[in-house]
Amino acid sequence: MPLAVISVDWIQQSMVASAPWSMRVKRLSSAILGLVVLLAIPLVQAQPSKKTAVLPAGGSLGQAEQRLANELITKLVDGGSVEVVDRQKTKTILAEQNIQATDRYSPESATRLGKLLGVPTIVFVRIDSYSSTTRVTNSPIAFGMKTTNTGSVLLKGAAQILDVETGAILAAPSAEFAKDGVLAEVKTYGNIRKSSDTDPQVELVKLNDSAFNSLAQELAPKIAIAIPAAAAQSQATVAQKVPKVAGVQSGMTYLNAGSTSGIKAGDTFQITREVDSGMQDPDTHQPIMRKKKVCLLIISDVDDSIASGKCAGDAAQSGDRAVPVANH
Numbered sequence: 576m577p578l579a580v581i582s583v584d585w586i587q588q589s590m591v592a593s594a595p596w597s598m599r600v601k602r603l604s605s606a607i608l609g610l611v612v613l614l615a616i617p618l619v620q621a622q623p624s625k626k627t628a629v630l631p632a633g634g635s636l637g638q639a640e641q642r643l644a645n646e647l648i649t650k651l652v653d654g655g656s657v658e659v660v661d662r663q664k665t666k667t668i669l670a671e672q673n674i675q676a677t678d679r680y681s682p683e684s685a686t687r688l689g690k691l692l693g694v695p696t697i698v699f700v701r702i703d704s705y706s707s708t709t710r711v712t713n714s715p716i717a718f719g720m721k722t723t724n725t726g727s728v729l730l731k732g733a734a735q736i737l738d739v740e741t742g743a744i745l746a747a748p749s750a751e752f753a754k755d756g757v758l759a760e761v762k763t764y765g766n767i768r769k770s771s772d773t774d775p776q777v778e779l780v781k782l783n784d785s786a787f788n789s790l791a792q793e794l795a796p797k798i799a800i801a802i803p804a805a806a807a808q809s810q811a812t813v814a815q816k817v818p819k820v821a822g823v824q825s826g827m828t829y830l831n832a833g834s835t836s837g838i839k840a841g842d843t844f845q846i847t848r849e850v851d852s853g854m855q856d857p858d859t860h861q862p863i864m865r866k867k868k869v870c871l872l873i874i875s876d877v878d879d880s881i882a883s884g885k886c887a888g889d890a891a892q893s894g895d896r897a898v899p900v901a902n903h
Contacts, residue, residue, distance in 0.1 A: 625802045628660040628692050632701040632735070639787075643732055644700040646791035647798070656799045660692050668692060689739030696745065697737050698798060701860075703749075704731040707783055709758065709775065719764035726758045726779045730786040734794045735859065736801055744859055748797035752786040820846060820895040821881065828872050828886040830897050838882045844872040844897035846886060869895055 629648050631640030651657045668691050689697050706729045714721050733749040758775040761768060818832035828846070832838055846869040854863045870888025 625656070626658040626660065626694050627696045627698055627736075627798075627802055628665055628689070628694050629698045629700060629734075630665065632699040634701055636702040636705050639702045639705045639730075640700050640732075642787055643702065643790055646787050647698070647700060647734065647795055650791050650795035651798065654795060654799055657802050660694060665692065685737045686739055686742050689737075695739055696802060697739060698802075699735045699737060700732065701735060702730070702732045704729060707779065709779060716762065719762055719767075722761045722763070723757060724759040724775045725755055726775070726782050727755045728779075728782050728786045729753045730790060732790050732794070734798050736798065744861075746797075746801040747859065748794055748801065750790045750793040752789045754782065754785070756782050758782075818844070818882075818897040820891045820893055820897060822893050823886075823891055826885065827876075827883045828870070828891045829881055829883045830872075830874075831881065832897075833878045833880045833882045835879050838874060838877055840874055840877055842874045842882075843900040844874070845900050846870045846872055846888075846891045846895050846897055848892065848895045866896075871900070872897060 629644050629651070631637060631644050634640060645662075648659050648662065651659050668688065672688070672691065685697055685699075689695070706727070708727050710725050710727070712723050712725065714723070730752045731749070732751075733747050735747045736745045737743070738745050756778065757771075758778040759773045760771040763769075818830040818836065818838070821829045821831040823829070830838070830844070847866045848869050849864045850867045852863045852865045855861065856863050868888070869891055870886035872884050872886040872891070874882050874884040876883045
C-alpha cells in the first residue's frame with residue numbers, strides 16, 4: 576500500500592470520535608510525528624556517500640603498502656561514511672590501462688585513473704618505514720638463566736588524498752607504530768627448563784598484525800573526515816574550471832571553453848604549462864612543479880564551447896592552462 580494511503584489511514588484511526596478530545600490530539604500529534612519520520616527516512620538514505628579508491632602508492636615497500644591499503648578499505652567500508660571502489664574493479668582497470676605501480680602516483684595517471692573509476696579523489700597508501708626484527712638475550716636470574724626472544728616492529732605510513740581533477744594533494748594524514756614484545760621466554764635452573772610455551776614466529780606475526788591494524792585504525796577516521804572536504808574542494812575546482820588549450824590549428828590556438836563559460840572576443844589569457852623544477856618535496860617525496868609562461872592568447876573567435884585566437888610567444892600544447900588576464 577502506498578505510504579500516503581497508510582499515513583492517511585493512520586491519522587484517521589488516531590482521530591476516532593469515541594476517544595476523548597485530549598487523547599485524540601495526543602494521537603494526532605504522534606501520527607504526524609511518525610509520518611514526518613517515515614518521509615524523512617528516504618531522504619536520509621538518498622544522501623550519496625563519498626566515493627574514493629584506495630591504492631598502494633607504488634613505493635619500494637609494495638607488499639606492506641598493499642596490506643595497509645586492504646586494512647584501510649575494510650575499516651572504511653565497515654565505517655560506512657566513505658564508499659570505496661571494489662578492489663577487483665580497480666585491479667581490472669589498472670591491468671586494462673597498463674598503469675604500472677610506479678606510474679599510477681603521477682598527477683597525470685591519477686587523473687586518468689580517477690576518471691575511469693568515477694571518483695573525485697584517490698587515496699594513495701604510502702609506507703615510509705617498515706622493519707620487523709627479533710633478538711635473543713640471556714640474563715642471569717636467581718639459581719639460573721633466562722633466555723628472552725624479543726620482537727620489534729616499526730611501521731610508519733601515510734594516506735595521501737589526491738584530487739582527480741587537479742592532481743593536487745588535498746590531505747596527507749600519517750600514523751606510526753613502534754613496539755617491542757616478548758615472543759618467547761625460557762628459564763633454566765640446572766637441568767630444569769621452564770618455557771613460556773609460545774612460538775616466536777607466531778607471536779611475531781601477531782605483533783605485525785597489531786602494527787598494520789593500529790595504523791589502519793588511526794588513519795581510517797582521518798580519511799573519512801578528509802574525503803568529504805576533499806570532494807567539496809574538488810567540486811569547487813570544477814565549478815571554477817580554468818580553460819585549457821584544446822589544440823593548435825593553422826596558427827590559431829583553441830580553448831576548450833567558449834561563450835557559455837563567459838569568454839568573449841578580446842579576452843586575453845596567459846597560457847601556462849606545468850614543468851618539473853628538478854626538485855622534490857621533502858614531505859610528499861613528489862616532484863615540485865612550476866608554472867612556465869608559454870604565450871599570450873588574445874581571443875578573436877568565440878563559439879558556445881570553444882574559443883580561439885593568436886598566441887604571441889612559444890607554441891601552445893594541448894592541456895596547457897589558460898589563465899585570464901585583466902584587460903585595461
